[in-house]
Amino acid sequence: MKYISTRGQAPVLSFEEAMLTGLARDGGLYVPEEIPTFSEDDIAALAGLSYEDAAFRVMKPFIGDAFDDREFRSIIGRAYEGFEHIARAPLKQLDSNHFLLELFHGPTLAFKDFAMQLIGQLFQASLARSGNRVTIVGATSGDTGSAAIEAFAGLDNVDVFVLYPHGRVSEVQRRQMTTPDAENVHAIALDGHFDDCQARLKDMFNDHAFRDEVGLAGVNSINWARVLAQVVYYFTSAVSLGAPHRNVSFTVPTGNFGDIFAGSIAKRMGLPIDRLVIATNQNDILHRCMTTGEYRTDKVIPSISPSMDIQVSSNFERALFDAYGRDGAAVAQLMEELKSGGFKVSQGALEALREDYDSGMATEDETLATISHIAEVTGEVLCPHSAVGVKVAEEMRNPEVPMITLATAHPAKFPDAVEEATGDRPGLPPFMASLYDRPERVTEAKNDLAALQSLIRERRTT
Numbered sequence: 001m002k003y004i005s006t007r008g009q010a011p012v013l014s015f016e017e018a019m020l021t022g023l024a025r026d027g028g029l030y031v032p033e034e035i036p037t038f039s040e041d042d043i044a045a046l047a048g049l050s051y052e053d054a055a056f057r058v059m060k061p062f063i064g065d066a067f068d069d070r071e072f073r074s075i076i077g078r079a080y081e082g083f084e085h086i087a088r089a090p091l092k093q094l095d096s097n098h099f100l101l102e103l104f105h106g107p108t109l110a111f112k113d114f115a116m117q118l119i120g121q122l123f124q125a126s127l128a129r130s131g132n133r134v135t136i137v138g139a140t141s142g143d144t145g146s147a148a149i150e151a152f153a154g155l156d157n158v159d160v161f162v163l164y165p166h167g168r169v170s171e172v173q174r175r176q177m178t179t180p181d182a183e184n185v186h187a188i189a190l191d192g193h194f195d196d197c198q199a200r201l202k203d204m205f206n207d208h209a210f211r212d213e214v215g216l217a218g219v220n221s222i223n224w225a226r227v228l229a230q231v232v233y234y235f236t237s238a239v240s241l242g243a244p245h246r247n248v249s250f251t252v253p254t255g256n257f258g259d260i261f262a263g264s265i266a267k268r269m270g271l272p273i274d275r276l277v278i279a280t281n282q283n284d285i286l287h288r289c290m291t292t293g294e295y296r297t298d299k300v301i302p303s304i305s306p307s308m309d310i311q312v313s314s315n316f317e318r319a320l321f322d323a324y325g326r327d328g329a330a331v332a333q334l335m336e337e338l339k340s341g342g343f344k345v346s347q348g349a350l351e352a353l354r355e356d357y358d359s360g361m362a363t364e365d366e367t368l369a370t371i372s373h374i375a376e377v378t379g380e381v382l383c384p385h386s387a388v389g390v391k392v393a394e395e396m397r398n399p400e401v402p403m404i405t406l407a408t409a410h411p412a413k414f415p416d417a418v419e420e421a422t423g424d425r426p427g428l429p430p431f432m433a434s435l436y437d438r439p440e441r442v443t444e445a446k447n448d449l450a451a452l453q454s455l456i457r458e459r460r461t462t
């Protein structure tokens, strides 16, 4: 299995190389050269398997010979053993033909643990073999950073630096990043928005000298291995509702487009997905783009679903690459135009996108109203991101096709919004109860590339 860049100018890499690299050298994102397909029998055979066994089968065709079967199975086993639910991604019913896929039973209570725990173990195995050391730098709107710090804390041959927007993550998210005491993990509060964090991260990757000097690696949602890990739960949930013999649809609370893009991979592998619905909060560049064809950045407006407060949706580039017939030069041109504010998607590409995706958005009031309504009629307490998904799913769904809405975080990660909606403050699960008592460790930094680079050079332990 080979991986190519969405901008067509970077070297073709193996799975392991693409995973260790993150962003391609031409600024693009790695995608598989071809998508492997599963027959109906292959999909039917997933029924009744453990999450780990299904994960092995779904991901195996993408990793080539990077790891032998025994090693890959044990990597997957270690990745998910810290989850608090034996099913890993349990499915709950909300209404007739509307289901909630609970992706928040991992160690940091958000779906990002699915990918990050796996990638931590993959890096560890790969670096142990090569003897190389790497510096992982990540940008986060909250959940990626905590998931990365949790996944890599104490692992060998790796330092992790996480840039998060100062004052713009929830207290639980911040504490999950600042309280682990392993020497190799570093939380950095950047004076700016998430998009600034993401821009500085891209700058570091595009500074090839720095990149080579510190052995820079990325585990943001642009990393292909993360997308791959997320393909698995589309299969396990669809199969438990009757796939391959029955179609299902998914609604996905979306920011950087990694999670929903994984759904489109599952679909191309042969999973019978009817609709993939993009659900955004008031930062709705994706919904506007799907509606009008204009992808134009706007100011980020902080919301109660902060993990979706973005204007530039990095993984959307992968969807554009496919919509433009895998024309890397066309994608490079669009990304050039994006630097000065945006671009118009061609008619043909827009039609291709609409074949795969629907879209909708939820305002702040609609999000709160959904949390409160769903708690009242089902007893299920949603986090604000999941509520954005449920609101859009209810609006868009065909009652005849089962709809699965992804619940991306535990409500206790966003207690203020949930309390405002329901009157009750959701408590942390017992295994995290001491979070508010642990000492914090954080470095504040200016939104400045050179300053960040020296900070990283100085603090690296490897």
Ligand SMILES: *Cc1c(COP(=O)(O)O)cnc(C)c1O
Pocket: 110, 111, 112, 143, 144, 221, 253, 254, 255, 256, 257, 258, 259, 260, 307, 308, 385, 386, 408, 409
């Ligand atoms: C990251 C995140 C999202 C958005 O996921 P993308 O893959 O960036 O689209 C939604 N909800 C929560 C809770 C998240 O942490």
